[in-house]
Amino acid sequence: MATIYDVARLAQVSPATVSRVFNGTSVSEEKVAAVRSAAEQLHFTPNRTARNLRRQSSEVIGLVIPDIENPYFTEMARGVEDVASEAGYSVVLCNSDAQVEKEATYLRIAIAEHMSGVIIATADEHSDLDSILATGRPVVAVDRSTTYDIDGVVMANRAAGTSAAKDLIDGGYRRIAYIGGPEHIDTAAERAAGWREALSAAHPDLDLDDLERFATFRVDGGREAMEQLLALPEPPDAVVAGNNLIGVGAIQVLTEHGLTPPQVGVAVIGSLPFTTLSPTAVTVVRLPARHMGVTAARMLLERIGGDDQPSRTVVLRNEIRSASAVRV
């Protein structure tokens, strides 16, 4: 690879001038032209490693998510990426696989690679952000809140749970179950609380503990929990799915049992981008994942730019698309 020195020699200027040409400080027009043409000839690309070493920063932001195969997170990633690349930053996508150790490894890399900042959907309530925060790098939490005093973007999870449940109640369903993600993840807990609230207001006689299941945030989790619910002596007549994949699993199982929605009511918190089901039979509480990514990226870029106001948490509103078919 050609270096700045090669270019300087060919253009008959000093390396400093070459650097200045590429960084936009005052250089006479002829020299700019000379440098540009020399750079062209040599296919010169500035070496970012060297630049980063000197500048003590790199135009890279880390995005750590627990499941790269979940469309919710890729939609979010897409939002982050769009904002970041607009601003000249690239995004390193790290899949923590919901494991705190993998997450820690990636955060270590973020430090060692001098990344400018990190957007993270934590794996766990035990996620350790101490060391990355100690470096002074900005960190923005997405989707899940943390115990740290940092910027965050979350969904209105409790409201999502409530409106999903309410919509099913309004549809005439009664024994409305809830399948959520791991209990210790605040997102899951909040959504469950919302469901509980709506249901205990409408049908105070129901035993909600019986109808509540905590699973993984994956298709399997939804399937397993749905099977369990159907095996109950008195199975539910509707179900709220705590995230998109759980929803997919639950619907799959219902269909396999011949209980296509709206025979059993289904409300899903999260979108089902690749579902083939007629889109009217299921209530969907759409979570603005892309928007979350965009917001988080903007906040992070502001912090990188030196903004040091007190930390903020943005709560994004959801949008419910009610099942048009009402119970028969």
Place this chain on the structure above:
Amino acid sequence: MATIYDVARLAQVSPATVSRVFNGTSVSEEKVAAVRSAAEQLHFTPNRTARNLRRQSSEVIGLVIPDIENPYFTEMARGVEDVASEAGYSVVLCNSDAQVEKEATYLRIAIAEHMSGVIIATADEHSDLDSILATGRPVVAVDRSTTYDIDGVVMANRAAGTSAAKDLIDGGYRRIAYIGGPEHIDTAAERAAGWREALSAAHPDLDLDDLERFATFRVDGGREAMEQLLALPEPPDAVVAGNNLIGVGAIQVLTEHGLTPPQVGVAVIGSLPFTTLSPTAVTVVRLPARHMGVTAARMLLERIGGDDQPSRTVVLRNEIRSASAVRV
């Protein structure tokens, strides 16, 4: 951040020794202990930027894909990531959005950041790999083949098209349409050729041009093409979808028209991981995306390790899961 010099001072050794401790060359036990404890105390993490600058390489590989929101590619990414992180490499995921310019930008970054290698599913037949190959960095093509003499991993696309079509023929369908991705992408063209081959053997009287549609590789594309096909004077009684998302779009449209499979036969090339449809009604030619990622990553790591045998192309076999329901 603590540097190697701080550690050296605290441990009363030279910086070189500290470096050696972290890179495993011979250092006396006492010094190793001293360095380790000093490093511990100072929370020392070696600065990768500096290391990369000196080493002229970084344990990072780039993965460039055309659509980060397509589960096919995220499944593949997952495979790449697993192999890479096992080997101590991290993966930068770049979304080219099927645009050659975005792709070029990312490839430039790969060079400038000294990435060790790149795995790429090209955006287009005009994708320009010249500059990255000129740097001598290994590049592995996935999913789509290129005109360059480099390693590649592809699916048996023609066979996928043939077996999808054959399965529908065996199911008793006759006017079997094909909706593929952009004609100029070899993957799409090959799958179409496979379909054409099977169909013209079985039903030589059919006008295949009439039944062939090229769309984008996205849900919209599938929807639009399916609508067009249904609007034909003599609509098809079955359809082969050229990728997973096209399949989703096609099935959505069919369902909306009250033509749930198997009323109209559907075969999809690619998996439908998040579909809620009863999984038996649609034929799926499963493409081993994860395996493709794993294979590509291994090949790339071998090349990074200095392997310089002539370039290889691995063709992965598909697996068909026939629709169990046969036409009524």
Place this chain on the structure above:
DNA sequence: GCCGCAACTGAAATCGGTTACAGTGTGCCG
């Protein structure tokens, strides 16, 4: 007791940029 080898160690050069500092030259003003 001397020699040679192996194991360790440190000083200093190096990777390729950025940038502080110290000029140089030009033009304008008084």
Place this chain on the structure above:
DNA sequence: CGGCACACTGTAACCGATTTCAGTTGCGGC
């Protein structure tokens, strides 16, 4: 015509690791 501001330019010192090269030490063999 002297002085000053300003625009431009080059030299050299960084950034924080790795690595070469040149020792130093200790030990076994003769």
